[in-house]
Amino acid sequence: xxxxxxxxNNAFKELLxxxxxMAKKYAHLxxxxxxxxxxxxxxxxxQAARAHYGTLAKKMxxxxxx
Numbered sequence: 001x002x003x004x005x006x007x008x009n010n011a012f013k014e015l016l017x018x019x020x021x022m023a024k025k026y027a028h029l030x031x032x033x034x035x036x037x038x039x040x041x042x043x044x045x046x047q048a049a050r051a052h053y054g055t056l057a058k059k060m061x062x063x064x065x066x
Contacts, residue, residue: 008065009065012056012059012060012063012065013060013065015056016053016056016057016060019049019050019052019053019056020049020053022045022049023046023049023050023053026042026043026045026046026049027042027046029042030042030043030046
């Protein structure tokens with residue numbers, strides 16, 4: 001059985017992975033779509049996912065999660 005700390009570490013790592021995956025998906029879709037408004041929306045979504053990634057990474061570092 002995993003300890004509470006191990007479960008929390010796993011949860012943070014999963015969140016980090018999900019944010020990275022979403023940023024990549026938004027970037028890829030933005031390159032595939034020709035509509036400028038949709039491209040702009042996807043760029044904003046990609047930037048938000050990357051910001052979330054950065055926030056999570058900093059929090060994980062402070063908590064000693066590698």
